[in-house]
Amino acid sequence: MMIKSFVVRVTGRVQNVGFRYFAVKEAEKENIKGFVRNEANGSVYLEAEGEEDAVNRFMVRIHRGPSWGRVDHVTVTEQPVRNFRSFTVKY
Numbered sequence: 001m002m003i004k005s006f007v008v009r010v011t012g013r014v015q016n017v018g019f020r021y022f023a024v025k026e027a028e029k030e031n032i033k034g035f036v037r038n039e040a041n042g043s044v045y046l047e048a049e050g051e052e053d054a055v056n057r058f059m060v061r062i063h064r065g066p067s068w069g070r071v072d073h074v075t076v077t078e079q080p081v082r083n084f085r086s087f088t089v090k091y
Contacts, residue, residue: 005049012072
């Protein structure tokens with residue numbers, strides 16, 4: 001089982017639409033660990049890690065976002081595994 005870890009930045013209408021809680025719910029479905037937070041520039045920042053296939057499924061959902069939001073652009077950068085214990089919202 002290959003664990004992968006990624007930094008993800010999402011732009012669009014992604015704040016004040018429940019995007020962080022959408023990300024938590026989707027992460028829990030796939031046993032993804034990490035965190036999500038809003039950024040001052042209006043984007044959302046995530047760090048997500050888990051089994052490679054699970055992370056890929058999670059990323060598909062992040063690219064779509066919640067139905068009441070709008071994802072314009074997603075950048076994904078691989079990073080060393082951080083060994084997160086859960087997936088949380090940071091403020």
